[in-house]
Amino acid sequence: xxxxxxxxxxxxxxxxxxxxxxxxxxxxxxxxxxxxxxxxxxxxxxxxxxxxxxxxxxxxxxxxxxxxxxxxxxxxxxxxxxxxxxxxxxxxxxxxxxxxxxxxxxxxxxxxxxxxxxxxxxxxxxxxxxxxxxxxxxxxxxxxxxxxxxxxxxxxxxxxxxxxxxxxxxxxxxxxxxxxxxxxxxxxxxxxxxxxxxxxxxxxxxxxxxxxxxxxxxxxxxxxxxxxxxxxxxxxxxxxxxxxxxxxxxxxxxxxxxx
Amino acid sequence: xxxxxxxxxxxxxxxxxxxxxxxxxxxxxxxxxxxxxxxxxxxxxxxxxxxxxxxxxxxxxxxxxxxxxxxxxxxxxxxxxxxxxxxxxxxxxxxxxxxxxxxxxxxxxxxxxxxxxxxxxxxxxxxxxxxxxxxxxxxxxxxxxxxxxxxxxxxxxxxxxxxxxxxxxxxxxxxxxxxxxxxxxxxxxxxxxxxxxxxxxxxxxxxxxxxxxxxxxxxxxxxxxxxxxxxxxxxxxxxxxxxxxxxxxxxxxxxxxxxxxxxxxxxxxxxxxxxxxxxxxxxxxxxxxxxxxxxxxxxxxxxxxxxxxxxxxxxxxxxxxxxxxxxxxxxxxxxxxxxxxxxxxxxxxxxxxxxxxxxxxxxxxxxxxxxxxxxxxxxxxxxxxxxxxxxxxxxxxxxxxxxxxxxxxxxxxxxxxxxxxxxxxxxxxxxxxxxxxxxxxxxxxxxxxxxx
Numbered sequence: 001x002x003x004x005x006x007x008x009x010x011x012x013x014x015x016x017x018x019x020x021x022x023x024x025x026x027x028x029x030x031x032x033x034x035x036x037x038x039x040x041x042x043x044x045x046x047x048x049x050x051x052x053x054x055x056x057x058x059x060x061x062x063x064x065x066x067x068x069x070x071x072x073x074x075x076x077x078x079x080x081x082x083x084x085x086x087x088x089x090x091x092x093x094x095x096x097x098x099x100x101x102x103x104x105x106x107x108x109x110x111x112x113x114x115x116x117x118x119x120x121x122x123x124x125x126x127x128x129x130x131x132x133x134x135x136x137x138x139x140x141x142x143x144x145x146x147x148x149x150x151x152x153x154x155x156x157x158x159x160x161x162x163x164x165x166x167x168x169x170x171x172x173x174x175x176x177x178x179x180x181x182x183x184x185x186x187x188x189x190x191x192x193x194x195x196x197x198x199x200x201x202x203x204x205x206x207x208x209x210x211x212x213x214x215x216x217x218x219x220x221x222x223x224x225x226x227x228x229x230x231x232x233x234x235x236x237x238x239x240x241x242x243x244x245x246x247x248x249x250x251x252x253x254x255x256x257x258x259x
Numbered sequence: 260x261x262x263x264x265x266x267x268x269x270x271x272x273x274x275x276x277x278x279x280x281x282x283x284x285x286x287x288x289x290x291x292x293x294x295x296x297x298x299x300x301x302x303x304x305x306x307x308x309x310x311x312x313x314x315x316x317x318x319x320x321x322x323x324x325x326x327x328x329x330x331x332x333x334x335x336x337x338x339x340x341x342x343x344x345x346x347x348x349x350x351x352x353x354x355x356x357x358x359x360x361x362x363x364x365x366x367x368x369x370x371x372x373x374x375x376x377x378x379x380x381x382x383x384x385x386x387x388x389x390x391x392x393x394x395x396x397x398x399x400x401x402x403x404x405x406x407x408x409x410x411x412x413x414x415x416x417x418x419x420x421x422x423x424x425x426x427x428x429x430x431x432x433x434x435x436x437x438x439x440x441x442x443x444x445x446x447x448x449x450x451x452x453x454x455x456x457x458x459x460x461x462x463x464x465x466x467x468x469x470x471x472x473x474x475x476x477x478x479x480x481x482x483x484x485x486x487x488x489x490x491x492x493x494x495x496x497x498x499x500x501x502x503x504x505x506x507x508x509x510x511x512x513x514x515x516x517x518x519x520x521x522x523x524x525x526x527x528x529x530x531x532x533x534x535x536x537x538x539x540x541x542x543x544x545x546x547x548x549x550x551x552x553x554x555x556x557x558x559x560x561x562x563x564x565x566x567x568x569x570x571x572x573x574x575x576x577x578x579x580x581x582x583x584x585x586x587x588x589x590x591x592x593x594x595x596x597x598x599x600x601x602x603x604x605x606x607x608x609x610x611x612x613x614x615x616x617x618x619x620x621x622x623x624x625x626x627x628x629x630x631x632x633x634x635x636x637x638x639x640x641x642x643x644x645x646x647x648x649x650x651x652x653x654x655x656x657x658x659x660x661x662x663x664x665x666x667x668x669x670x671x672x673x674x675x676x677x678x679x680x681x682x683x684x685x686x687x688x689x690x691x692x693x694x695x696x697x698x699x700x701x702x703x704x705x706x707x708x709x710x711x
Binding site: 048049050051071072073075076077081082084087088090091092093098099101102105106109141158162 | 648653654655658661663670673675
């Protein structure tokens with residue numbers, strides 16, 4: 001579904017991604033872990049089309065189409081969804097109207113007519129229940145005055161409404177208490193299918209106890225330095241990121257000696 | 260005598276001097292004295308220029324060049340007027356419709372209130388009355404306000420509204436000011452609204468101009484007097500066309516415990532809109548709430564000058580004006596608040612926020628507070644910014660196209676103002692107009708100053 005090849009990107013002349021390779025197939029859940037500043041959120045930003053990032057090399061294909069060539073809205077319509085680490089508050093834009101517009105635009109892109117009001121309402125109620133999202137919040141301004149947990153749940157509610165092919169969760173677990181974490185993970189597990197895929201970016205292993213990944217990748221200094229199965233996350237948790245940094249430095253030193 | 264040479268100025272001076280003596284003698288002595296004084300002020304100073312502090316950023320010169328006709332032209336075809344009325348009617352709003360054509364009430368197009376205690380009449384019919392003498396010009400300034408002076412010297416007619424003591428008008432008034440002109444025309448309507456003690460009234464003014472190219476310059480003066488405990492809600496929707504220039508001066512005088520709510524929405528199209536809104540809080544416990552939204556486009560200019568004068572203790576004023584500027588448009592916000600020495604325990608707030616969308620758009624924002632009392636709560640502020648790029652990205656990341664996303668953000672920005680309108684049908688009507696006039700957001704990225 002998604003294939004990232006030798007992806008290099010920079011922000012304000014600073015090299016952030018230095019050659020990412022990743023293959024994500026339908027039905028898979030990939031976790032991306034790594035210390036702060038390793039480039040995890042930058043990868044999410046580049047994939048979703050945030051314009052402060054400049055891709056300097058490499059390729060990203062979504063079902064064979066050049067993703068990097070698309071505007072953020074076209075990526076979303078093609079099925080890419082980013083659950084934001086810091087969802088923005090937009091006073092004056094109602095949550096539900098915003099979703100209605102988003103659903104209509106995505107459907108139009110797929111050649112489908114807008115949902116009937118009643119059908120939209122039914123879908124919205126059903127998906128609200130999935131993330132235990134307070135109906136009162138649905139009619140409020142987008143994220144305005146929401147708690148950190150409510151904002152994150154709103155992201156997952158939107159995910160449930162928009163049914164993307166590829167969902168990227170950028171540190172969705174940060175700022176969530178244990179109950180909210182359980183609800184969010186439960187929703188993601190229900191939304192997992194053979195047709196979609198998830199990239200879960202997280203700093204901690206905790207979330208992966210609830211959403212069990214098929215693959216775990218460790219990002220360090222703009223590269224994937226290790227890939228493995230869910231056991232890799234446990235090993236990281238146990239030994240910490242310092243362990244990783246030390247092994248990386250040892251490798252680097254070893255390489256220098258060889259040279 | 261700075262612009263004594265302008266055609267309009269010369270025409271007005273000549274008209275005053277040549278007016279039939281009968282007109283002058285028909286009026287009460289107090290009115291003719293006032294006219295005479297105002298005329299001298301106007302004759303001496305003429306129309307304002309950019310050398311006048313209050314007009315620094317609003318150059319009237321280009322709008323005074325046309326060969327304006329100062330005698331009110333014949334009415335246009337009523338069917339055209341009816342079409343204009345239909346367009347400006349607020350759907351689902353049960354209101355008396357009062358139609359003024361070129362500044363005079365047209366009874367055949369109006370439905371005047373039949374309620375006891377609520378009077379709507381042509382102003383010309385009451386200028387002899389004691390009520391008029393008592394209320395008109397009480398706080399209205401003409402010295403230093405050339406348009407107000409000209410209007411006072413020359414006005415012939417307009418609207419008179421009176422709500423008697425203790426009467427709460429059951430139905431609101433929708434006042435439609437329609438202008439028609441086949442040649443350039445200058446109008447000076449004059450309106451007076453009086454609410455006696457504990458009276459209540461809602462009214463909305465809509466301004467519209469019959470299609471055409473001819474320049475239309477309107478110089479309106481509206482005076483509102485609120486006696487003890489009176490409550491007046493006043494909505495203003497200004498929409499126009501190319502060639503239209505609207506200059507207005509509104510003076511509100513508030514006695515004890517009265518409340519005045521104003522929402523002014525200025526849509527694009529008119530060449531120039533200049534609003535002078537002055538509120539005199541002339542009794543303790545009185546409060547006013549002033550909201551404005553202005554949306555100039557292309558080469559248009561919208562200028563809002565407001566003044567709130569706190570004279571007595573325990574009064575409150577709130578003010579929020581927001582602007583969305585496109586194209587090469589310009590806007591001016593100048594908000595003055597005076598808190599006089601006796602006005603202890605005053606609450607006065609003022610805010611002006613601007614969204615600059617056109618890369619050649621320009622806004623002059625000048626909030627001013629002058630406080631002479633020491634126990635007050637006052638604040639003022641001003642922002643000028645762009646779209647928040649993070650908000651825009653968030654909407655786009657959900658599949659919403661860039662244009663649509665910008666439109667949503669502009670509407671959200673204006674919602675702060677439209678939400679102040681308590682009547683649901685009016686709110687809907689305003690939003691519909693906003694949507695129709697929705698900004699053509701063809702902006703390039705301009706270095707942002709501050710995100711709103």
